[in-house]
Amino acid sequence: MEEVQMLEAQIERLQAEVEALQRQQQDNQKDITFQFRGQIASLCGRGPVGEKERVMSSLKEEVEEMEEDLRRQTQMNGISLNGCNAKTLRSSESKVVQQLCLSGRCSELDFQVEFKLSEVKVSSFHSLVIFLFSLLIWDFSAFQADELVEESCDLLLFFRTLRTFSDRCDDRSKTFQHFQQKYPSVVSLPGGCRSEVMRLSVVFSCVLFVRWSIDVSREGGVSPNIELLTKIPDQDTSKMCKKRHSLVFHLKRGKNAIV
Amino acid sequence: MEAASTKAGVLSHLSLLEVQARSRRTQPQQQSRVKELKAKVEALKVQKQQLEAEIETHQNLQKLRLSLDKQCADEEDVEMEEDSENSQLLRLMARHTQLKDLLHAHHLIGGYDIIKTRQGKGVCVSLATAYEGVYLDTYNLEIDLKPTVKIGRHNIPPFIPVNSLAEVNDMQTNMRAFLDALSQHLNAFAGRKQQLKLLREQHKSIEVMESNVLCSILVLMFKVPSAKTAVLCTLDYTDHSSCLPTRVHFECEDKQLPDSDQWKKNCSLLMETPVHTALTAMKKMGDIV
Numbered sequence: 153m154e155e156v157q158m159l160e161a162q163i164e165r166l167q168a169e170v171e172a173l174q175r176q177q178q179d180n181q182k183d184i185t186f187q188f189r190g191q192i193a194s195l196c197g198r199g200p201v202g203e204k205e206r207v208m209s210s211l212k213e214e215v216e217e218m219e220e221d222l223r224r225q226t227q228m229n230g231i232s233l234n235g236c237n238a239k240t241l242r243s244s245e246s247k248v249v250q251q252l253c254l255s256g257r258c259s260e261l262d263f264q265v266e267f268k269l270s271e272v273k274v275s276s277f278h279s280l281v282i283f284l285f286s287l288l289i290w291d292f293s294a295f296q297a298d299e300l301v302e303e304s305c306d307l308l309l310f311f312r313t314l315r316t317f318s319d320r321c322d323d324r325s326k327t328f329q330h331f332q333q334k335y336p337s338v339v340s341l342p343g344g345c346r347s348e349v350m351r352l353s354v355v356f357s358c359v360l361f362v363r364w365s366i367d368v369s370r371e372g373g374v375s376p377n378i379e380l381l382t383k384i385p386d387q388d389t390s391k392m393c394k395k396r397h398s399l400v401f402h403l404k405r406g407k408n409a410i411v
Numbered sequence: 412m413e414a415a416s417t418k419a420g421v422l423s424h425l426s427l428l429e430v431q432a433r434s435r436r437t438q439p440q441q442q443s444r445v446k447e448l449k450a451k452v453e454a455l456k457v458q459k460q461q462l463e464a465e466i467e468t469h470q471n472l473q474k475l476r477l478s479l480d481k482q483c484a485d486e487e488d489v490e491m492e493e494d495s496e497n498s499q500l501l502r503l504m505a506r507h508t509q510l511k512d513l514l515h516a517h518h519l520i521g522g523y524d525i526i527k528t529r530q531g532k533g534v535c536v537s538l539a540t541a542y543e544g545v546y547l548d549t550y551n552l553e554i555d556l557k558p559t560v561k562i563g564r565h566n567i568p569p570f571i572p573v574n575s576l577a578e579v580n581d582m583q584t585n586m587r588a589f590l591d592a593l594s595q596h597l598n599a600f601a602g603r604k605q606q607l608k609l610l611r612e613q614h615k616s617i618e619v620m621e622s623n624v625l626c627s628i629l630v631l632m633f634k635v636p637s638a639k640t641a642v643l644c645t646l647d648y649t650d651h652s653s654c655l656p657t658r659v660h661f662e663c664e665d666k667q668l669p670d671s672d673q674w675k676k677n678c679s680l681l682m683e684t685p686v687h688t689a690l691t692a693m694k695k696m697g698d699i700v
Binding site for chain 1: 441444445448449451452455456458459462463465466469480483499500503504506507509510511512513514515516517519520521522523524525527536539540541542543544545546586587590591594595598653654655
């Protein structure tokens, strides 16, 4: 009788432990964004013979396909993502709320964004909404990105605008570098080729600055703006005017050839 | 005297035998019950071990995934640890989840989800649209690459000038510029359409007199409480790549009203903010009902 009681108590304990483990496993499965339940089970020895090898080779194939796909998407989208962390905040049969943190780079511009995503699937109704978008890291100060996106949560607009802005920055950088290489005695880039300013030291100790700013409107419109700012010593004004016009003309023509 | 003690001895011996016999009867029942319970204990132990192993594997997978993410962020090369069969499989699984997440992210940020078709002779792209965080319609477009680059089938509505955008943006040499321009037009259209939908939902008291399929023109009728008159408001969206109007015009029996300070402010409001938000603000200020 004692033995029976002891065994029954042991069974109760074990059942409680198993239930707790099953709950933990259910939580884990919510986080896994793939259906790897079978594979994990087979890894632990549960499953038919040869299952492990089969799983391995089919996984290898899938991974290779996905890597090729990722290369294609990166090239087409012009954005290279190097990190994506998804955390499921709430999950029910019809609704899933996730928090995602993405980091990557668009040409020379690094970024890191975080947003919450709510997805509802009820029979044929499907809705996907982004809320609480925040820009964590970005080094493109000219682009008032936080105003652009944090209010509107428009992820698509942000990335479209980022691409266009990045393309214009690249154009500017290439053009500045071209001129510096072609006319090294006249042209200098005090802030580097990624800055807004190109400095021209023309004759008679006068200096011209080309300021090429790239503005981004609230609606995501990207507009480059080229200005010629002058610093002229007084006595050389008249001679300068003539030279300045021809120089500007040459510059503009040269730019059109590049851009 | 000897007879009595022998009798007591025999009696106790008999009762001992009786007890033994009784216990032998109940023992088999007890034994089978004990066997049953022991088997159950074993089964539960096995189940517990299995679950613990799976949970540990999952934790290892998560650790691997975290280290993979870190390696990608730091752009280091993948280290080669001891390559047991299990750890190889785990590493593959971690990479699989990472790739799946990255591809999903590309899709979410409005990527073109480009797919090769017809053995590489063409591609199919998806153009997602969204407004104020809500994902709306997705449009698909097939582009032939061989023999020449040209547009194939698509489900883009006819009032979006796909072919002219292709020409202007030089689709032949710069596919992405073309797709970006097309995406901008589609998103602007989706945005205007969504604004109209929200306006109808949130402002049932405001009559929509006129609208068109492209959502490039909107005529609304406002009731102004102070003037006891109606104001006809025309919003022209001549820039089809924008969600905001290029022109806002008020018509009213009271010719002074559109020139008043308040209504000049309303005009700017309607030019600079989405129409449903602007109307909410105007209602709050009591300019319209």
